Amino acid sequence: MLALGKLSSLKSLSSFAIQTLSAPPQQSQAFPVARTSYNARINKAGREGDFATVHHVLNKRVLDGFFNTNNTFKFISTNNLSIILNDLLETISRLDNYFARKCSYDCLTDHLSNMHCISEATRVAEAVVSEGHVAANNATFHPIINALMKEEFDESWRVMDVMKSYGVNPDLTTYNYVLTGYCFIGNVTSSADVLARIEKEELGEDTRTYDALVLGECRAGKLDAALVRRMLDDGVSLLYCTHAHIIGPFLKYNYYEQPVEFVRSYAGRYVKLDAENYGILATRLITRSRFEEAKELVKEMSERRLTVGPRLKDFCELHPERSKILSMHPALAGLMLQVWLQAPVVSLLGQSTEACRILSHGGYVTG
Template identity: 45%
Template sequence: MTFLRGAARNPRSAAAAVARPRASSNPNPTPIVIRDEPTSAYYDDLVNAAGRHGDFATVRNLLNKRVRDGCFNTGDTFRFLTQAETSLSALDDLIRALSRLDGGFPRKSAFDALIARLCRLGRPEDALRAAETMASGGFGLNPVTFHPILNLLTRRGDFEGARRVAGLMRDRGVSPDLTAHNYFLTAHCYRGDLASAGRAMEEIEQEGLGADTRTYDALVLGACRAGKVGAAVGLLRRMEGEGVSPLYSTHAHVIKAMSKRGWAAQAAELVRAYAGRDRALDGESYGVLGSELMRLRKVEEARRVVEEMAEKGLIMGEKLREFYRSNPNVG
């Protein structure tokens, strides 16, 4: 059973019956002239130009050569693929070209980049078909391959589809890693569904995967969404005790939750309690606090925050800078 049959709700051919660009059948690549010291962006432009002309022999050669030149694939590598059916009709030709890339990293990374691009286009069925090709060919299938697919499905709230993908991963001998589990956890927490988040966390614990910064970020977000701000603060303290560095967004979740409940003083106290440890975190946290106070029209409190930012030399966003300039008598 292929990934496509097992995971897609509405299986469909990826426009294989649509006429493909005539040049795609040409086995002879266009001669490649590469400038001195090429960059990844430079190779992306060449790959996309060849892809738009259906010259997949050249695409294949460029993808091989860029790796040898130390220029790795990026989110723009397959930008020539768009939502247009005339573009996606060439997907079969592209997958065949990738299957003939040099083995190991060149082929594996190209497939991963293609899958990520298809997911950005909102096409998980096509992404799964590319993953099936990797599985059938032994092209280095691993959890990273599936991260964009799981991210897309869970963000959509299609947990049934995401669970099928996780099951298909296991069928292929690929165990979902912590990042894969975090996608489920984050999506549940974003919705404030603590019951489902709890079950997701139980799965993480049962598999002995521990918790990383994104796990804690999701839990803090979930607590804030569910109105349990005290629990969110407790999680921040637990992270500190375990030596886990929080994402900047983790503090922002709590600051915003406190501000929305009218706890501006407590939010300011939290920001100042963590001040001085990480300059970038300070800039983010003070910025979020100042913006929230401005939104709530707490002018005096906002003045004190922007004054502190100025004293600490923290970078302000445009709105905060304008507020600071418009309120010179801060303090």
């Protein structure tokens, strides 16, 4: 009888052990592994000041094999930044592993830079270095320089001095951000100074360097093909936005044959590039009431089996009627064209955020 009792007890323990092993952990049931779940939980906890949960979710996200995104620290605003930044920095410093800390610091720096909270973003970058939780590199400071290059050039140089003081020498990407900013506003002298620094530090050039130089020349009205030829001779491919930089000034100075010739000279190499170039040029020709040239380009796009957006296609098919309306009401021409084409719409096609920002100043659509 005693043996039967022991056997019954063993069966009960065995059954309990099997149930315990087969049941998933309670935390996993409450927190499913889904890409969309992390940001929502982090932001909810952040708004409530629950940094223990923020700490847990940031750790779990990395363990589950996911990365932080632009929305990870969306709970931060200019209203609560001064209140929560210390707690958030302390929370990140206690994350379990190097990768989680590095990703979180960089993501926070990027978010603050996008908010244009430069002093706070710089403080985060300096905390990364001074506290020794992770090794700082150029990527830590890139978002700050990128945010400053639009107009605050003196501050960008100050941040670069901060980088050097911590043993982080600015790389080519850092200088490219500043170079692009100077070229965008047409500051030739400062652009030359940046190039001199790049050469002095033997950083070389890449597609972004040349893209900035082409942008600068085009903004200054210097439609010289020498720089493009040098790019090709050096084996540097033109970015999509570099083509757009070249097309724009031709039209600005009322040259219409040259941009068409330029676009056709690159036709047949890459389908996406062709669709982008033809779409940009056709749309800009329409905004200048060059309907026949635009219609010819759209026809050529169809022959090349390039994707033609419905708005661009319909506009060119109906261009006699639309040109008549625009000629009757010239004051409404720009407004009607913008409404019809829904400009400006920028095609990303793998371009960086900053390249798309520059392109959007042209106000074009790709069809």
